[in-house]
Amino acid sequence: MSQRDMKATDMQNRIDAITHAINPHRLWDSIMEMAKYGATANGGVNRLALTETDNNVRLILLEWINRPNYQFFVDAIGNLFIRRDGACPSSAPVMTGSHLDTQPSGGKFDGIYGVLAGLEVFRTLDDLEMVTSSPLELAVWANEEGCRFVPGCMGSACFAKPEDLMHWLAITDSENISVGQAVACFHRTMAGISHRPLGIPVQAYVEAHIEQGPILENTAATIGIVSGIQGCRDFQVIITGMEAHAGTTPASSRHDAMKTAVQLLHDLYTDEALASDECRFTIGAFQVYPNSSSVVPGRVVFNIDLRHPLQSSLTVLGNKIIELCDKHSHTGRCRIQAKELRWRRPIELGKNIPDLIQNAADRLTLPSRVLPSGASHDAVNLYQCCPTGMIFVPCEGGISHNEKENAAFGDLHAGAQVLAEVLYRLAENSRESML
Amino acid sequence: MSQRDMKATDMQNRIDAITHAINPHRLWDSIMEMAKYGATANGGVNRLALTETDNNVRLILLEWINRPNYQFFVDAIGNLFIRRDGACPSSAPVMTGSHLDTQPSGGKFDGIYGVLAGLEVFRTLDDLEMVTSSPLELAVWANEEGCRFVPGCMGSACFAKPEDLMHWLAITDSENISVGQAVACFHRTMAGISHRPLGIPVQAYVEAHIEQGPILENTAATIGIVSGIQGCRDFQVIITGMEAHAGTTPASSRHDAMKTAVQLLHDLYTDEALASDECRFTIGAFQVYPNSSSVVPGRVVFNIDLRHPLQSSLTVLGNKIIELCDKHSHTGRCRIQAKELRWRRPIELGKNIPDLIQNAADRLTLPSRVLPSGASHDAVNLYQCCPTGMIFVPCEGGISHNEKENAAFGDLHAGAQVLAEVLYRLAENSRESML
Numbered sequence: 001m002s003q004r005d006m007k008a009t010d011m012q013n014r015i016d017a018i019t020h021a022i023n024p025h026r027l028w029d030s031i032m033e034m035a036k037y038g039a040t041a042n043g044g045v046n047r048l049a050l051t052e053t054d055n056n057v058r059l060i061l062l063e064w065i066n067r068p069n070y071q072f073f074v075d076a077i078g079n080l081f082i083r084r085d086g087a088c089p090s091s092a093p094v095m096t097g098s099h100l101d102t103q104p105s106g107g108k109f110d111g112i113y114g115v116l117a118g119l120e121v122f123r124t125l126d127d128l129e130m131v132t133s134s135p136l137e138l139a140v141w142a143n144e145e146g147c148r149f150v151p152g153c154m155g156s157a158c159f160a161k162p163e164d165l166m167h168w169l170a171i172t173d174s175e176n177i178s179v180g181q182a183v184a185c186f187h188r189t190m191a192g193i194s195h196r197p198l199g200i201p202v203q204a205y206v207e208a209h210i211e212q213g214p215i216l217e218n219t220a221a222t223i224g225i226v227s228g229i230q231g232c233r234d235f236q237v238i239i240t241g242m243e244a245h246a247g248t249t250p251a252s253s254r255h256d257a258m259k260t261a262v263q264l265l266h267d268l269y270t271d272e273a274l275a276s277d278e279c280r281f282t283i284g285a286f287q288v289y290p291n292s293s294s295v296v297p298g299r300v301v302f303n304i305d306l307r308h309p310l311q312s313s314l315t316v317l318g319n320k321i322i323e324l325c326d327k328h329s330h331t332g333r334c335r336i337q338a339k340e341l342r343w344r345r346p347i348e349l350g351k352n353i354p355d356l357i358q359n360a361a362d363r364l365t366l367p368s369r370v371l372p373s374g375a376s377h378d379a380v381n382l383y384q385c386c387p388t389g390m391i392f393v394p395c396e397g398g399i400s401h402n403e404k405e406n407a408a409f410g411d412l413h414a415g416a417q418v419l420a421e422v423l424y425r426l427a428e429n430s431r432e433s434m435l
Numbered sequence: 436m437s438q439r440d441m442k443a444t445d446m447q448n449r450i451d452a453i454t455h456a457i458n459p460h461r462l463w464d465s466i467m468e469m470a471k472y473g474a475t476a477n478g479g480v481n482r483l484a485l486t487e488t489d490n491n492v493r494l495i496l497l498e499w500i501n502r503p504n505y506q507f508f509v510d511a512i513g514n515l516f517i518r519r520d521g522a523c524p525s526s527a528p529v530m531t532g533s534h535l536d537t538q539p540s541g542g543k544f545d546g547i548y549g550v551l552a553g554l555e556v557f558r559t560l561d562d563l564e565m566v567t568s569s570p571l572e573l574a575v576w577a578n579e580e581g582c583r584f585v586p587g588c589m590g591s592a593c594f595a596k597p598e599d600l601m602h603w604l605a606i607t608d609s610e611n612i613s614v615g616q617a618v619a620c621f622h623r624t625m626a627g628i629s630h631r632p633l634g635i636p637v638q639a640y641v642e643a644h645i646e647q648g649p650i651l652e653n654t655a656a657t658i659g660i661v662s663g664i665q666g667c668r669d670f671q672v673i674i675t676g677m678e679a680h681a682g683t684t685p686a687s688s689r690h691d692a693m694k695t696a697v698q699l700l701h702d703l704y705t706d707e708a709l710a711s712d713e714c715r716f717t718i719g720a721f722q723v724y725p726n727s728s729s730v731v732p733g734r735v736v737f738n739i740d741l742r743h744p745l746q747s748s749l750t751v752l753g754n755k756i757i758e759l760c761d762k763h764s765h766t767g768r769c770r771i772q773a774k775e776l777r778w779r780r781p782i783e784l785g786k787n788i789p790d791l792i793q794n795a796a797d798r799l800t801l802p803s804r805v806l807p808s809g810a811s812h813d814a815v816n817l818y819q820c821c822p823t824g825m826i827f828v829p830c831e832g833g834i835s836h837n838e839k840e841n842a843a844f845g846d847l848h849a850g851a852q853v854l855a856e857v858l859y860r861l862a863e864n865s866r867e868s869m870l
Contacts (some may be wrong), residue, residue, distance in 0.1 A: 103727050105724070130724060163776070211683070212683045243836060243838075250715070251711070251714075252712050266701040284730045284731060286723040292836075293585055294580070294587060294811075294836065295583065305681045305729050400680045401730040
């Protein structure tokens with residue numbers, strides 16, 4: 001047996017030991033424990049970004065892993081990092097993670113699974129007393145969901161492009177609290193935790209996540225190897241009319257922001273390209289002012305979430321939205337402003353990490369398939385920094401962003417095993433050639 | 436001179452003394468003082484029904500008039516009554532009043548003017564040390580605006596139909612606080628004030644109010660003699676779909692409550708009869724759940740405010756709304772429930788009080804005109820109990836339910852003078868024949 005073959009066998013043995021030692025009960029129990037914080041009456045979770053509840057669960061996470069071989073860091077946008085020491089401390093870390101914030105009526109698995117699968121890998125390595133060559137890091141990204149503060153994936157975006165920090169900190173929620181104020185509050189919760197600059201070098205990033213769509217379930221695959229993530233454009237539309245008394249103001253003298261909104265939205269919803277199954281066009285956030293049944297609305301503010309796998313279609317469709325807003329602004333009795341909040345190109349994740357995920361799934365004899373991600377993830381931003389991959393596991397009925405969100409014990413276990421193998425191989429990469 | 440003529444001259448002299456003594460500066464200052472409670476940055480007032488602010492201003496009103504010839508009462512729906520003793524305490528009171536609650540971005544005059552014009556009449560009678568035959572009462576009706584708790588004019592409706600009390604008390608606001616809980620809180624603020632049954636006998640009711648429309652201003656009239664109030668039907672529409680992830684769920688598998696709402700509303704807004712200038716059709720309150728930009732809405736709840744001067748049109752148009760909801764519920768992917776919250780027939784106020792208002796305006800040489808009310812008022816409900824009338828004064832540009840709401844010092848003065856004469860004549864009615 002050559003030295004190379006011996007090394008390979010040794011590596012194989014260590015990986016077998018790790019994947020075998022992954023404890024699915026500990027993983028499941030951690031997910032269920034986390035779900036208590038912000039639990040809703042219908043079995044979901046309401047844990048908006050950078051709220052007290054969100055801050056507190058991140059503190060709880062630190063308590064769970066408080067051992068001497070770990071260091072904790074926060075950064076200026078409110079990300080949290082749990083660093084597991086490596087034999088070569090100067091190596092850039094291999095990173096995994098996701099987010100702990102949820103939608104207002106979110107589920108128990110979206111985001112949380114990626115964080116706690118990473119935690120389970122770390123705990124397993126601790127159980128086996130194994131030290132990786134490169135350090136490992138578990139990232140908890142701030143404001144992935146983008147409901148309290150629009151847009152989402154803010155923490156990872158700022159990590160990838162630290163020069164945008166000031167822009168993000170100035171964004172406010174519906175109660176006029178800024179990201180900056182909310183992050184300051186997070187830092188107070190994290191008193192005593194070291195601060196670290198944004199955008200430190202990262203060797204590789206691997207994120208585990210529930211699919212949030214029906215493809216894996218429909219094709220009986222346990223592991224999804226994510227090939228890329230569709231692009232998106234987010235708009236905020238502000239329609240300004242004039243408040244008036246609902247009983248005394250005739251239709252001809254109204255400047256009814258709600259009526260204008262319906263005319264515009266009717267044109268958008270009946271557009272064939274926007275309604276095609278390749279495209280995702282959503283009006284999810286919609287606010288009427290002053291929102292009283294006997295007052296003609298003077299202002300309507302809503303968000304448009306547009307996604308498409310092709311950059312060319314994203315360009316055409318997004319521009320059409322802007323044109324329709326302009327058209328209705330000129331023909332109607334209200335002023336319409338369409339503000340582009342974000343434009344993210346579709347990305348392809350390449351071969352590097354996806355191949356490692358594929359190999360791990362094959363070795364563990366887990367049925368897998370390659371698929372694109374319909375949802376945005378923090379991985380999109382990390383892809384700007386380093387080789388990046390995503391591991392999907394099925395979720396029941398493809399239902400997510402919903403209190404009914406569910407995932408199978410065995411699938412969550414399998415995903416954590418694949419994550420463990422990929423992270424370990426990457427973290428040993430600096431010591432041994434990839435095998 | 437006959438005894439009858441002498442009495443008439445004496446009455447005339449007393450009325451001259453009263454209308455002359457009405458103090459427009461005291462009235463104006465009271466309105467400006469009241470506007471400080473719930474004041475908004477843009478010069479308006481936000482004082483939702485039965486909130487702490489609303490409860491507090493009612494307490495302040497009692498402090499302003501705390502003299503030995505007054506008694507104070509609250510009732511089970513949260514109305515407040517300030518009773519000025521009369522020479523014949525067993526006579527049913529002559530009542531005036533309005534409301535102190537406002538829209539979330541309301542003005543300084545809507546409702547408040549009617550209460551403080553009544554207060555100014557009482558203060559003037561006190562200044563002149565005049566005792567009326569019948570007692571006078573100033574009513575502050577609970578929840579006239581109907582924005583926190585739908586529908587409006589709730590306090591006066593319950594006064595007129597005490598048997599509906601349980602129905603009203605069970606209604607909840609958007610934070611699931613019931614009218615019953617809010618009224619209990621009001622009663623705590625009013626600790627020590629006597630409770631009185633709902634629906635006590637009233638001799639007559641006269642309400643002063645800003646017009647909230649442009650007719651008086653456009654015709655250079657100072658006093659509006661209200662002939663009647665248009666009818667209204669209020670609906671709550673609940674659209675139930677299913678929450679889904681905006682990035683992963685294709686249009687064909689969505690049950691998008693927002694899209695269904697827009698389809699339904701587009702049909703309603705483009706209906707010619709609903710858009711006619713005789714009709715008032717308003718969607719003022721509209722709520723999307725969970726209201727996050729990256730979640731396909733699973734539920735939309737909105738209110739329809741429909742008004743028309745003709746009962747026949749109200750029937751036809753309201754029924755059309757229900758039919759359209761049914762149609763879209765059957766053809767679309769979401770369930771639509773249309774719940775009728777209120778149906779109030781149009782009313783005619785008859786001749787009795789309107790003629791007294793006309794005579795007072797003429798005697799004071801104030802330009803006046805007869806007009807219907809586009810807005811609903813507590814007078815609608817009091818009309819079920821006793822002869823009722825309303826005095827309108829102009830408001831700038833006809834703008835109301837708006838922070839820009841404004842009214843002229845002189846017009847407010849004139850309205851209070853007319854109110855004083857009408858109230859005094861009515862309250863002397865039991866001692867002397869009407870002159």
